[in-house]
Amino acid sequence: MNVKVFLVLLLWAPTALAQGFAGLGTDATGFAVPERGRALQFPRDHGAHPAYRIEWWYLTMTLQGADGRDYGAQWTLFRSALAPEERTGWDSPQVWMGHAGLTTPDAHFAAERFGRGGVGQAGAEAAPFRAYIDDWHMTSTASTGADALSALKVEATGPDFGYSFELTAEGPLVFHGENGYSIKSAAGQASYYYSQPFYTVTGTLDLPTGPVEVTGQGWLDREWSSQPLASDQQGWDWVSITLDDGHRLMGFQLRGADIFTAGTWITPDGTATALPDGALRFTPLGTAQVAGRTVPVRWQIDWPARDMRLVTEPVNPQAWMDLTVSYWEGPIRVSGTHTGRGYLEMTGY
Amino acid sequence: MTLTALLSHWLRNKVQLAMLLAGLTLATALWSGVQALNAQARGAYATAAALVSEDGASRLVAPSGQMDQARFAELRAQGVLVSPVVEGRLAVAETRVTLLGIEPLTAPQGTAAALADGDLQAFFAGAGFAHPETLAEFSAPPMPLSPSNAVPVGTLLVDIGTAQRFLGMEGQISHLLLTGPAPDPLPDGLQLAQASEGAELEGLTDSFHLNLTAFGALAFAVGLFIVHSAVGLAFEQRRGLFRTLRSLGVPLRSLTLALAFELVLMAFVAGLAGLALGYVLAAALLPDVAATLRGLYGAPVPGSLQFSPVWALAGLAMAFAGAVLAGGQALWRLWHMPVLAPAQPRAWAMATGRAMRWQVAGALALGGVAVALAWFGSGLFAGFALLAAALLSAALLTPPVLALGLRGAARLAQAPVAQWFWADSRQNLPRLSLALMALMLALAANIGVGTMVASFRATFIGWLDQRLVAEFTITPRDAAQAVALEAFLAPRVNAVLPLRRVDATLAGFPGAVFAMRDHATFRDNWPLIADVPDVWDRLAAEDGALINEQLARRANLWPGDSVLLPGAGSVPVLGVYPDYGNPLTQAIVTEGWFDRLYPGTPTRQLAIRTDDPSATRAALLDEFGLSAQAITDQAQAKAISMAIFERTFLITGALNVLTLSVAALALFATLVTLSGLRLVQLAPLWAMGLTLRQLAGLELARALVLAGLTMVLALPVGLMLAQVLLAVINVQAFGWRLPLQVFPADWAQLALWAGLAMIAAAAWPAWRLWRGGGGPLLRVFAYER
Amino acid sequence: MTLLALEDIRKSFASAEGAVPVLQGVSLGVAAGQVVALTGESGSGKSTLLHIAAGLEAPDSGRVLIGAQDMAALPDAGRAKLRRGTVGLVFQQFNLVPSLTVGANLAFQARLAGVHDPEFCAALAVRLGLSDLLARYPEQLSGGQQQRVAIGRALAAKPKVLLADEPTGNLDEATGDAVFALMLELARAQGAALLLVTHSARLAGQCDRNLHLRAGRLA
Known part of the structure; x- marks a missing residue:
């Protein structure tokens, strides 16, 4: 089996898990399982959790240039464990994957990095906080006493692009589900999931045409689990939206035999309300041909209980992350009953 | 219609047809067989190159040969895309393999592809991959191994952590592969090494492949002689038919086209047969070739053949080219033949008389080219061109010189039968000349290559005796064991001579620097082909370095010149030593200096001098607890070296036999086709009172005499060939020059073979003549021929 | 004195339909200095009879006496020896030794x-008018010249018996007549017994005796 295919399966493919792939189909292999009611602790939980099978540090940013032009950037570090522990040297069973994306209205750039734990090439340390692979890094610049994620420096480079950002959180951490215990299917698969959705961002994009100074907003997702998806789930559609009135909405639907939805409504002061299965409704409005596939890049998201109807338009419909593990990820503009900006991620197309 | 008439000739002359097809088949087979071998080997080098680097990707190396693993993370953190590699030799029972440790997540695509069918988790946990042929060599593999054709033969591909554990290199890496652009400036203490191993192998083995190609071309040429003579004779015999057809109004164009079509048809049939035969031949020879390449160059070549359509097409093309080359003359002559040209043998004879003069002129011209090449040429290609020109010149000269000899013999002959014998031999020479030229080439090639190999063997054995004086050598598991062994042995034996080396580029060529302890073992025995006075004292005084002959000849460095050693700058060359069987350059400095230049270099081997080998061996096994595999005694080492040597020339021997067989077949073909013509010449003798038995005996004797004369001619040509091989080709290809030694016993044996080949070729026609009871001869008197 | 005597010679050849009789009891004798012409249709067996007389072929039964010796009873080597010393052969195709000069050809059998x-x-x-041509090679000569060499070669060993198979068959009439006359003259001068196969009644007419072979028997 190809290394990269292996990673695809390990990280993304619930179907493979359903087929009992390499003994990874169950959590009977010693991996830790999220427990309801366990309180998250910081700074410890900002760092890696080697006992859990998968984990990520997922930052998306909606940005504008001085001329008002829209941009988007993504910085992600994935961790995947072959065994529920960390060992030093090449014996480490921890495998790391970095993704960086940069979207402009007429171009999309993506790059990836792979590495192993144990030898200092990649990792995520809680204090002082630093998540890194090669020269890509997300490093805390927070002052002592403040939450480590409240200020960050983030950098990445690809073969034809690069970026560097300073992020400052304007609000508290937000916990999804029940205090960070987030249900991922009707059958009860769950993960630990918290976010910092209140970043203001300044930084520089290195584009082939030259550097561009940008400002905007950022949203960091932290999630870890050992089996987040039910075996029949094929992929998901996920949005993080910052409304112009200061509210935030995180919502996703997991596509399987049945549709499972969940979401979090966040007030400007950080008060989070979990939205149960079925509260949100996702309706594709239009598709685009992207990398040889048909992808629903325009969506209508309804929250009937609040009479909310949002329509999303991609800044660039061609925001395909054409990497070993490929998916659609890019900035969106939101209109409808509310306006705002956000990020859309679609997998399994 | 025309074609039917033309083809009917072959139905009546089945033997001639068989010879034509056999000649072309054999020529194609030998050529394409050799090409298949070359392609196989080159493919294997590419596999090796793809595994360790991506399309010749560069490496970052440390001068000391290895670096701290931390350099990897450090460079990655700076954005330099590198992948770490740990490489070393591993002894597994009787087998020594290359252990290649890679980091699959950062490795180039080519390397990752080797893992295409594997399980990453098991790979991380210690499992590995090996070529199926390597796998077959282990009864107990050192780790769980899965088969993979993407891994070169003789290499185990494992995770970097696994390799470090097995090689005792924890925390160390051998080099870094660059998967992105090279950093500028280069990281501290690291150098950019551009050449990948595959490219190195390509360069080193080029000469070997050129050698094979030259043999293939020679065999092809010899095969074409058969085809040419068969086509030519068929043309002569069908002259009447052509005349008749032309008289009946068949246009010349149609006739020529029909003849060309016939040629193409035969080329196609023979080409296909030749490809099949060539494939079988290559498959049969490949294990030896692979063993040679592994033994001589460490080149990983699998022993099982793969089929390539490109190769097949090229082989067919060669068959067509050969047919056109061999049959073109006949077509040309047909095109220029007057409608009613009489079928007169005298015209043919006169034409051959003219041809003979052209032949001599051509031979002289080629001889001139050869002399010019010998004088002004340089390089391997010029060497082979010189050989080709000289051989072709000698071949062209063969018939005229034979004619001269036969004329002389005829002058001396008194008895009428003897007179006739010589005169008749001379008259038939033109018809036999192509086959005799083929025989001459085959014999000369045999003598030349045989002399070269025998000279080499004689020199090599003497050299081995000088070089392998240590009673035995020990290969320690790691650096720590080497130190322990030295301490353990020091009080028990006469001397412990450690072998340390670092890889280095010397005068631009890949090679290594070795440490040598100042010891009588070396002072008394180490062979030198050139040196300064007091060479050993000056070496011990850190006054300079010894270099091997390969380096001396490639870079033209001799005592008095200077060589650039890594870390030491320019140092004087104190002496040059022969270093047969090693494709790389070498330099030797004294031990103390070496350790200061390249500190921390581990000891790879220990040479032991002792008066009581068995006691020392017992002490090592019982007291020290060394494994028996780690000890190589002198006899073993010699046996291994000789085995490698013999294997290297096994393929040469096989090709020699094949070439000689082709020549014998050429003779057979010619003699069989001629036997009809011969009847006219023999019938009058029979009528005048010679018995059939006498005539058959004389036919055999003539064949033997011609073989003998050809052998006599081939002798100087062969010796010239040997001299060129030893003084030009070997120097260019391997980097060493050997003295020519002559082995007359071998010649006698070859003469015997030539005689046997000739008798084999002549026996059937002679037997037919004898046993035919005169019937065929009587028909000579009855019909117009 | 009869130098050549054939007694009740029988010969048949194997063919697909079984043995085909070619000679069915032929007897004849040629005395010293005598010239006997043997005529017959194509396939009547004239050439076979001549070959048997020369010892080139063995009869199925019957005797071939050259002098007192029965050629047919000798083994191959014995026949060859007898042929060498006592029989001269002249063929329609001349059949000279192409690799030897005219001179060497002339002397070959005698030597x-x-x-x-x-x-x-x-x-x-x-x-024979060949003195100027001795150094030449056969293929450089005309047909008539070649046949004169062949006659000379046959006679140089002073054979008792001279056998000629259509000696002028390949020559034009004038040349043929001249060569024929010369052969007759020389054979008679040497006292050889000459048996001549020809299909020309005109030539046969110049001989001492005429035998006609029809269907394997003398008519």
């Missing part, structure tokens, strides 16, 4: 038989 007489040979060459 082979060990009875070479250089003076006689030279005289023969003069008589």
Whole structure:
């Protein structure tokens, strides 16, 4: 089996898990399982959790240039464990994957990095906080006493692009589900999931045409689990939206035999309300041909209980992350009953 | 219609047809067989190159040969895309393999592809991959191994952590592969090494492949002689038919086209047969070739053949080219033949008389080219061109010189039968000349290559005796064991001579620097082909370095010149030593200096001098607890070296036999086709009172005499060939020059073979003549021929 | 004195339909100095009879007496030896040895038989008009010249028996007549018994005796 295919399966493919792939189909292999009611602790939980099978540090940013032009950037570090522990040297069973994306209205750039734990090439340390692979890094610049994620420096480079950002959180951490215990299917698969959705961002994009100074907003997702998806789930559609009135909405639907939805409504002061299965409704409005596939890049998201109807338009419909593990990820503009900006991620197309 | 008439000739002359097809088949087979071998080997080098680097990707190396693993993370953190590699030799029972440790997540695509069918988790946990042929060599593999054709033969591909554990290199890496652009400036203490191993192998083995190609071309040429003579004779015999057809109004164009079509048809049939035969031949020879390449160059070549359509097409093309080359003359002559040209043998004879003069002129011209090449040429290609020109010149000269000899013999002959014998031999020479030229080439090639190999063997054995004086050598598991062994042995034996080396580029060529302890073992025995006075004292005084002959000849460095050693700058060359069987350059400095230049270099081997080998061996096994595999005694080492040597020339021997067989077949073909013509010449003798038995005996004797004369001619040509091989080709290809030694016993044996080949070729026609009871001869008197 | 005597010669050849009789009891004798012409249709067996007389072929039964010796009873080597010394052969195709000069061709059989007489040979060459051509090779000669060499070669060994198979068959009439006359003259002068196969009644008419072979029997 190809290394990269292996990673695809390990990280993304619930179907493979359903087929009992390499003994990874169950959590009977010693991996830790999220427990309801366990309180998250910081700074410890900002760092890696080697006992859990998968984990990520997922930052998306909606940005504008001085001329008002829209941009988007993504910085992600994935961790995947072959065994529920960390060992030093090449014996480490921890495998790391970095993704960086940069979207402009007429171009999309993506790059990836792979590495192993144990030898200092990649990792995520809680204090002082630093998540890194090669020269890509997300490093805390927070002052002592403040939450480590409240200020960050983030950098990445690809073969034809690069970026560097300073992020400052304007609000508290937000916990999804029940205090960070987030249900991922009707059958009860769950993960630990918290976010910092209140970043203001300044930084520089290195584009082939030259550097561009940008400002905007950022949203960091932290999630870890050992089996987040039910075996029949094929992929998901996920949005993080910052409304112009200061509210935030995180919502996703997991596509399987049945549709499972969940979401979090966040007030400007950080008060989070979990939205149960079925509260949100996702309706594709239009598709685009992207990398040889048909992808629903325009969506209508309804929250009937609040009479909310949002329509999303991609800044660039061609925001395909054409990497070993490929998916659609890019900035969106939101209109409808509310306006705002956000990020859309679609997998399994 | 025309074609039917033309083809009917072959139905009546089945033997001639068989010879034509056999000649072309054999020529194609030998050529394409050799090409298949070359392609196989080159493919294997590419596999090796793809595994360790991506399309010749560069490496970052440390001068000391290895670096701290931390350099990897450090460079990655700076954005330099590198992948770490740990490489070393591993002894597994009787087998020594290359252990290649890679980091699959950062490795180039080519390397990752080797893992295409594997399980990453098991790979991380210690499992590995090996070529199926390597796998077959282990009864107990050192780790769980899965088969993979993407891994070169003789290499185990494992995770970097696994390799470090097995090689005792924890925390160390051998080099870094660059998967992105090279950093500028280069990281501290690291150098950019551009050449990948595959490219190195390509360069080193080029000469070997050129050698094979030259043999293939020679065999092809010899095969074409058969085809040419068969086509030519068929043309002569069908002259009447052509005349008749032309008289009946068949246009010349149609006739020529029909003849060309016939040629193409035969080329196609023979080409296909030749490809099949060539494939079988290559498959049969490949294990030896692979063993040679592994033994001589460490080149990983699998022993099982793969089929390539490109190769097949090229082989067919060669068959067509050969047919056109061999049959073109006949077509040309047909095109220029007057409608009613009489079928007169005298015209043919006169034409051959003219041809003979052209032949001599051509031979002289080629001889001139050869002399010019010998004088002004340089390089391997010029060497082979010189050989080709000289051989072709000698071949062209063969018939005229034979004619001269036969004329002389005829002058001396008194008895009428003897007179006739010589005169008749001379008259038939033109018809036999192509086959005799083929025989001459085959014999000369045999003598030349045989002399070269025998000279080499004689020199090599003497050299081995000088070089392998240590009673035995020990290969320690790691650096720590080497130190322990030295301490353990020091009080028990006469001397412990450690072998340390670092890889280095010397005068631009890949090679290594070795440490040598100042010891009588070396002072008394180490062979030198050139040196300064007091060479050993000056070496011990850190006054300079010894270099091997390969380096001396490639870079033209001799005592008095200077060589650039890594870390030491320019140092004087104190002496040059022969270093047969090693494709790389070498330099030797004294031990103390070496350790200061390249500190921390581990000891790879220990040479032991002792008066009581068995006691020392017992002490090592019982007291020290060394494994028996780690000890190589002198006899073993010699046996291994000789085995490698013999294997290297096994393929040469096989090709020699094949070439000689082709020549014998050429003779057979010619003699069989001629036997009809011969009847006219023999019938009058029979009528005048010679018995059939006498005539058959004389036919055999003539064949033997011609073989003998050809052998006599081939002798100087062969010796010239040997001299060129030893003084030009070997120097260019391997980097060493050997003295020519002559082995007359071998010649006698070859003469015997030539005689046997000739008798084999002549026996059937002679037997037919004898046993035919005169019937065929009587028909000579009855019909117009 | 009869130098050549054939007694009740029988010969058949194997064919697909079984044995085909070619000679069915032929007897004849040729005396010293006598010239006997043998005529017959194509396929009547004339050439076979001549080959048997020369010992080139063995009869199925019957005797071939040359002098007192029965050629047919001898083994191959014995026949060859007898042929060498006592039989001269002249063929329609001349059948000279192409690799030898005219001179060497002339003397060849005589030397082979060990009875070479250089003076006689030279005289023969003069008589045959070949003196200027001795150094040439057969293929450089005209047909008539070649046949004269063949006759000279046959006679140089002074054979008791001269056998000729259509000696002028390949020559034009004038040349043929001249060559024929010369052969007759020389054979008679040497006292050889000459058996001549021809299909020309005109030539046969010049001989001492005429035998006609029809369906394997003398008519």
